[in-house]
Amino acid sequence: MDLRIQNAVVANLRTRPDAVQAGPFVLGLDHGTDSPHINYATPLPGAAITPDDVAGLITAFGGRPPRLEYVTSCAPDLETLLLDAGFAVEARNEYLVCTPSSLATPPVPDGFRVFAPVTDDDLTGMIAAQNQAFGGPASATADDVARYRRNQDHGAVQITAQAADGRYAGGGTSTAPSDGVSEVAGIAVGEPFRRAGLGGAITAAITSRLFAAGVDLAWLEASGEDSWRVYERVGYRAAGKRLYIAKY
Structure with a gap:
């Protein structure tokens, strides 16, 4: 499950108009907006990542604040490298999933x-x-x-x-x-x-x-x-x- 989600995140960021790959990271950049919720990076699942890779990631953002979102199990050692490079945790979230068999469709409210x-x-x-x-x-x-x-x-x-x-x-x-x-x-x-x-x-x-x-x-x-x-x-x-x- 985690791997499927992380691979989908990578694929989504590749569709950004100014997406780039920096070593083991994909940066989903869109120069038409400054929103950090659109301009962020994610690691390729299972890739070996070094401090030099993190330095390259920061450079690849081209002056934008570097930011990442990812499924933690797909890059278990990355957080330590990022913290060592001066990053700070914004949030730790659980993700939820739905399948065709679990979907429940409520009625549209009146009006x-x-x-x-x-x-x-x-x-x-x-x-x-x-x-x-x-x-x-x-x-x-x-x-x-x-x-x-x-x-x-x-x-x-x-x-x-x-x-x-x-x-x-x-x-x-x-x-x-x-x-x-x-x-x-x-x-x-x-x-x-x-x-x-x-x-x-x-x-x-x-x-x-x-x-x-x-x-x-x-x-x-x-x-x-x-x-x-x-x-x-x-x-x-x-x-x-x-x-x-x-x-x-």
């Missing part, structure tokens, strides 16, 4: 429409709702829309929710499937629309579309107890551990 965005207006509204839900500005740039379009072209699933009055209530995405695996991410519901069941409906809609496209293993990470419960109700179960670590 909402859950659907795949097609137009630029839909994408703009969705991204703005996600940004605001995560504490950012309620806006979306042309680069944001282009990034979502590019991910669609690679096979990513995107789902948004819209209230009856036309307001975009939230959304979520997936990574492009790789070897039957895809990450579900960015699940967000705006403050006025929470606790109605939208988070579960969005998550289930993305996951079911992935399974319909041939994915057999979907995974995600929960940011807190509330989201953990939402994902468990949809059919996700804890399966492994990941590390977020960076040097700022």
Whole structure:
């Protein structure tokens, strides 16, 4: 399980427009954004890694703060090397997985429409709702829309929710499937629309579309107890551990 997830992370980062490989690391860079949640690296599972490799990784970021996300069992000695190089742990998360047999699809709450965005207006509204839900500005740039379009072209699933009055209530995405695996991410519901069941409906809609496209293993990470419960109700179960670590 861990190896499948880590290999999928590597494959996803290779789809970034400015991705590079630095020794045993893949850097998923996108020069169109400064977001550290998009611009990060991950190790090739099972690769031998040295302090010189870590130094090369830092250089390869080209002045950006070097940051990594990875399944810990796939590079068990890497954390020590990174700490020795001045990195600091951001988070240690459990990831959860869902299979076609465990997925439970809840009904869409009354008064909402859950659907795949097609137009630029839909994408703009969705991204703005996600940004605001995560504490950012309620806006979306042309680069944001282009990034979502590019991910669609690679096979990513995107789902948004819209209230009856036309307001975009939230959304979520997936990574492009790789070897039957895809990450579900960015699940967000705006403050006025929470606790109605939208988070579960969005998550289930993305996951079911992935399974319909041939994915057999979907995974995600929960940011807190509330989201953990939402994902468990949809059919996700804890399966492994990941590390977020960076040097700022």
